[in-house]
Amino acid sequence: MAPTLAEFGHASMRVQGKNALGLRPLLVLLLEWDDNAEGGFPRISSVHPFTYYDKLAFGNPALPFTTDNPVNPASLTEYAQECSIGRFSFTRAEVAGPFPMGVFGNLDDATHIQKVAQKIIDSSRLIFLGVDGAALDLMVSHEELVVLVVENHRYRFPANRPNDPVYTTIDLPFPFSDVTATLEVHIAFSGPFTPFYQIAHEVFHSIGTIDMYNPGSMNYLLTLMGAYPFYANDQEIVHLDAWHKLQLGWCEPQCVELTPNGNAEVTEISAEKPDGAVILWHPSRGPSEYFLLERRRSDGPRKYDRAFPGDGLLIWHIDPARPPMHRGAPNLDLGSNGVWQPGAHTPPLTWTDGTVAVSRLAVKAGPDARTVRVTW
DSSP states (O other): OOOOTTTTTTTOOEETTEESOEEEEEEEEEEEEOOOTTOOSOOGGGTSOHHHHHHHHHOOOOSSOBSSSSOBOOOHHHHHHHHTTTSEEEEEEEEEEEEEEEOOTTOOHHHHHHHHHHHHHHHOHHHHHHHHGGGOSSEEETTTOEEEEEEOOTTOOOEEEEOOOEEEEEOOOTTSOOEEEEEEOEEEEEOTTOOHHHHHHHHHHTTTOOOOOOSTTTTTTTOTTSOOOSSOOSOOOOOOOHHHHHHHTSOOOEEEEOOSSOEEEEEOOOSSOTTOSEEEEOTTTTTSSEEEEEEEESSSSOGGGTTOOOEEEEEEEEOTTSOOEEEETTTTEETOOOOBOTTOBOOOEEOTTSOEEESOOEEEEOSSTTEEEEEO
């Protein structure tokens, strides 16, 4: 009997027990440190108008996405909605700033995070009353609010970091007493030259996603959680991979046993076809190690997969000892972004211990442009 999707991790990726389903508030805060003699802290407005960040968070752009001339960036809200086939997205908490931060100096990472967190809560007091919602505990944590901070640090590495609790007093009108609110979230950090890809990468860590940029070619342009340049200041973007979508509860792949001879049709994941991906599993491994087949293309109906490097099949190797890795064409190299096109045949596909899972997979054209057929 095949394992259930739950045993393969379906909808198991949660933050504080909460799935990334429905809507979640997104707060964007612009922070400006004093410039130094080296020009390491340019004004945010010298790189992007402030409207850029409102559009980047909550816009509804037409293709093509552009950083400037015109200012038409990709949208985090639309990206989440498309990746999740309508099951998750962001709502507006606020886009605020820029707020002055003083001299950056030689802040260590922990002190920097806490200083930023304190600025977040001090500058957004009333937001917390709305975000706290039904909990009414005056504690906003990272399953309730996603935070993106844009700093004017020219060489800011994009990152996602938790903060220790910070506090602020919220003044309420008479006859109510003042209250103390607490913030303990994960903060997605970016700089003025951070590309949309990296901003989205760090923001999505706040809903539980993991890095997938090691080893080999680092799954480059195959998944949002793969590698991408830090300072490209562009709008290139690809979807999350099928494994993340499975873990987040954004798709329901077919489960197909690796019998000596078999076949499967692999279709682009969509709202009409949430079971388009295929899990290839074997009774000797159960749900602990398997292959996940995903149909992808750059010229299909998706707005947010245009940077995908080809048209064909991805073979994800899922092994609990490491993050999922693509086994790329033509040699099944780990992390390679070589796409398996119709007409291709893989070498023997092996498990992590080196034993052969299947002698080869043959990729063939499917009945329509959304689908490829795989035989073994």
